[in-house]
Amino acid sequence: MKTADWFHGRRVLVTGHTGFKGAWLAAWLRDSGADVTGYALPPEAGRPSLFEMGRVEEGMRSVLGDVRDRAALAATLAESRPEIVLHLAAQSLVRRSYAEPLETLATNVLGTANLLEAVRGLESVKAVVVVTSDKCYENQGLERGYVESDPMGGHDPYSASKGCQEIVTASYRRSFLAEQGIPVATARAGNVIGGGDWSEDRLMVDLMMAAGADRPATIRNPEAVRPWQFMLEPLRGYLMLAQAL
Numbered sequence: 001m002k003t004a005d006w007f008h009g010r011r012v013l014v015t016g017h018t019g020f021k022g023a024w025l026a027a028w029l030r031d032s033g034a035d036v037t038g039y040a041l042p043p044e045a046g047r048p049s050l051f052e053m054g055r056v057e058e059g060m061r062s063v064l065g066d067v068r069d070r071a072a073l074a075a076t077l078a079e080s081r082p083e084i085v086l087h088l089a090a091q092s093l094v095r096r097s098y099a100e101p102l103e104t105l106a107t108n109v110l111g112t113a114n115l116l117e118a119v120r121g122l123e124s125v126k127a128v129v130v131v132t133s134d135k136c137y138e139n140q141g142l143e144r145g146y147v148e149s150d151p152m153g154g155h156d157p158y159s160a161s162k163g164c165q166e167i168v169t170a171s172y173r174r175s176f177l178a179e180q181g182i183p184v185a186t187a188r189a190g191n192v193i194g195g196g197d198w199s200e201d202r203l204m205v206d207l208m209m210a211a212g213a214d215r216p217a218t219i220r221n222p223e224a225v226r227p228w229q230f231m232l233e234p235l236r237g238y239l240m241l242a243q244a245l
Contacts, residue, residue, distance in 0.1 A: 008033035013082035016089035020197040023051040036060040037080040050196030067111030074118035081124040097158035108161035116172040127245035134190035136162040183245040194231030
C-alpha cells in the first residue's frame with residue numbers, strides 16, 4: 001500500500017503545522033484523507049505564510065498554541081486522540097538561537113518533553129516521530145560526515161537544543177513509552193528547500209528575493225558546502241517512518 005493511502009482515515013497530530021515543512025506535511029496528510037489536527041504558534045507576522053496562502057487550515061483542525069504550554073498541548077492531544085504524532089514544532093534558526101537562547105532551548109527541548117509527557121498518558125497513540133536536525137551532532141570536523149551513532153552535541157544554542165532533543169526523546173522511549181508499547185523514533189534532516197519557505201537566513205530564499213528585487217545577494221558563509229534536499233523528500237521519509245513504526 002502506498003504511504004499516502006495508508007494514512008487515509010487515521011487520526012494524526014502534527015505540531016508546527018503553520019511552519020514551512022509542517023504546512024506541507026499537514027496539507028499532504030489532509031489530502032490523503034487523514035483526520036489531521038495541527039498544534040502550533042500563529043504564522044510569523046510580517047512574512048508571507050505558506051499556511052495562510054495555501055489555505056492549509058481548510059479540511060483540518062488547527063489549534064494555535066505553544067509547545068511550551070504543557071497544559072494546552074496535553075489538552076489538545078487528549079481531545080484529538082491521535083494514532084500518530086509527528087512533532088515538527090521548533091525554533092529552527094541558528095542566528096536567532098544566539099539572540100534568543102532560552103526561548104530556543106525551552107521550545108526545542110522542553111517543548112519536546114511536554115509532548116512526550118502528554119503522549120505518555122494516551123492509549124490511542126501507536127507511533128511518534130520527533131523531527132530533530134542534522135545539526136544535532138557534536139561538530140568534530142569529520143570529512144566523512146556524520147552517522148547516527150556519532151555523539152550528540154552542538155556549539156550554537158540551536159544545535160545544542162537539537163542534540164538535547166534527541167537525548168530527551170531517547171530517555172522517554174527507554175523510561176516510559178517502550179513499556180507502554182508506543183514506538184518512538186527521531187528523524188534528522190537539514191537544508192531543506194522548496195516553495196513556501198520565507199524564513200530569514202535561508203540561502204535559497206535570500207537568492208530568490210534578491211533576484212526578484214534586482215539587487216545583489218549576500219552570501220554569509222561563502223566557504224560553506226551545503227547538501228540540499230527538496231522538502232517533499234524528508235516529509236515522505238517522516239511518513240514512511242511513522243508507517244513502519
